[in-house]
Amino acid sequence: MPKALLMAGVLPMGKKQNSGKNNVFDRLIQEERIFRNREALASTYIPPEFPHRDNEINNVANILKPALYGARPSNILIYGQTGTGKTAVAKFICKQIVSKAEAEGKKIHTAYINCKQTNTPYGILTNIGKTYSNDWEDKVPNAGWRIDKVYSALKEKADEDGGIAIVILDEIDTLVSKSGDDILYHLTGLNSDLNNSKISLIGISNDTRFTSWLDPRVKSRMGEESLTFAPYNALQIENILVQRAKMAFHEGAVDPLVLSYCSSRAALEHGDARKALDLLRISAEIAEREGQEIVTVKYVSKAENVMEHDLVRSLISTLPLQPKVTLASIILNRGSKENGQQTTGEVYNTY
Incomplete structure (x- = not known):
């Protein structure tokens, strides 16, 4: 059996790996210091009460x-x-x-x-x-x-x-x-x-x-x-986040400024409470992966970058083949243009 495939994890490495000893998740489970109930932030979660509804x-x-x-x-x-x-x-x-x-x-x-x-x-x-x-x-x-x-x-x-x-x-x-x-x-x-x-x-x-x-x-x-x-305003979204945060996180695990920041960002998106909940959840997940015990505002900025990247990737992946090739042609041409401007003829030639 090729050693490279074993090292890459493409092929099984034998019974020793399934013994349960030194399981990578042992440490990760023990480090659950931020979340108490992740489901409380899920879009499918039905809370016992609905603020402002x-x-x-x-x-x-x-x-x-x-x-x-x-x-x-x-x-x-x-x-x-x-x-x-x-x-x-x-x-x-x-x-x-x-x-x-x-x-x-x-x-x-x-x-x-x-x-x-x-x-x-x-x-x-x-x-x-x-x-x-x-x-x-x-x-x-x-x-x-x-x-x-x-x-x-x-x-x-x-x-x-x-x-x-x-x-x-x-x-x-x-x-x-x-x-x-x-x-x-x-x-x-x-x-x-x-x-x-x-x-x-x-x-x-x-x-x-x-x-x-x-x-x-x-x-x-x-x-x-x-x-x-009607859309929620920033204060209403913050009230929703406060309610969910009490259920989702351990006490003191989230800086209160995080809730305010997430709610203000979501209020700009036609009062989308779902986006605020996603932003809060992803912020906490990033902080957790980095070994932090408290979610601070800087992790909200990181979460926004992740969500924006995921959105762009999703939009591009759903494009038909021809628009994808056209977009690739524009991107390839940018490297050869100092000012970034392109003519349709240049895009066509690259296409």
């Missing part, structure tokens, strides 16, 4: 309240910029209403569907079907049936199981742009075909214009209620 929570809860009486709640469209708490609040309210329903012996199902990941009518219908039955996947395949057959199976299962289903369609504009509004037409009209169950939809979007693409009938049905989540 009391009105929005009450509005959504009041709209969904009829489900506790066995009636179908109005469909809701929730608008707002990225990082304004739309998805987290919707998930929080659905969790709360299911808990209340269980305590009172009522039947309420909830489903969360990210339409960037699931953006076909087939996928939407099967995801809703799973909320009604654990054995849905045994009866309905993930692909292969005609869409009308899946629709009929969903109607049958909904009436068989009963209750109210509340379905969150996150980034609903992506679904419409990819697959059109036929699926929304069928979903909003499904209740007229059901006898023992009702379905209510919560559409979430950061694009207020997407309803202009909808058929007037779909627009009327989907937009029975509309809510807008």
Whole structure:
């Protein structure tokens, strides 16, 4: 076995390496001096309380309240910029209403569907079907049936199981742009075909214009209620960071100035609390890797560089081949130009 491959770790080095002795993670785990609960900073984390979203929570809860009486709640469209708490609040309210329903012996199902990941009518219908039955996947395949057959199976299962289903369609504009509004037409009209169950939809979007693409009938049905989540300001974002920092870090592990700095930076990005949380998390991770016990402002600057680099790399990696080659041509030409200016002809020749 070539020694170079062994040294590079491409090939296994034998049983001795798997003995568990001197495991590299032993030291790293012992050095967990900053974080207490990393999940508290994750974008998917649902906190027990939402600072500065009391009105929005009450509005959504009041709209969904009829489900506790066995009636179908109005469909809701929730608008707002990225990082304004739309998805987290919707998930929080659905969790709360299911808990209340269980305590009172009522039947309420909830489903969360990210339409960037699931953006076909087939996928939407099967995801809703799973909320009604654990054995849905045994009866309905993930692909292969005609869409009308899946629709009929969903109607049958909904009436068989009963209750109210509340379905969150996150980034609903992506679904419409990819697959059109036929699926929304069928979903909003499904209740007229059901006898023992009702379905209510919560559409979430950061694009207020997407309803202009909808058929007037779909627009009327989907937009029975509309809510807008305003961007957070710097002080509100800082309050959110203070709440999360208490859960995420050991006491004294983060300089208070870090929270202020992260919140002010995120406020410039249309009040994006999610960016502030990411910035705080990455700052702490960098400080931890460097063996520090306290996260200071200098690590926020380092985190910004990391996030900017990741964003640029992500944008470039998703470009089609021809734009990538064009960009490479421009970069290659820069080295031969003192002032950095280029003509289209020069770029073309390099291309």
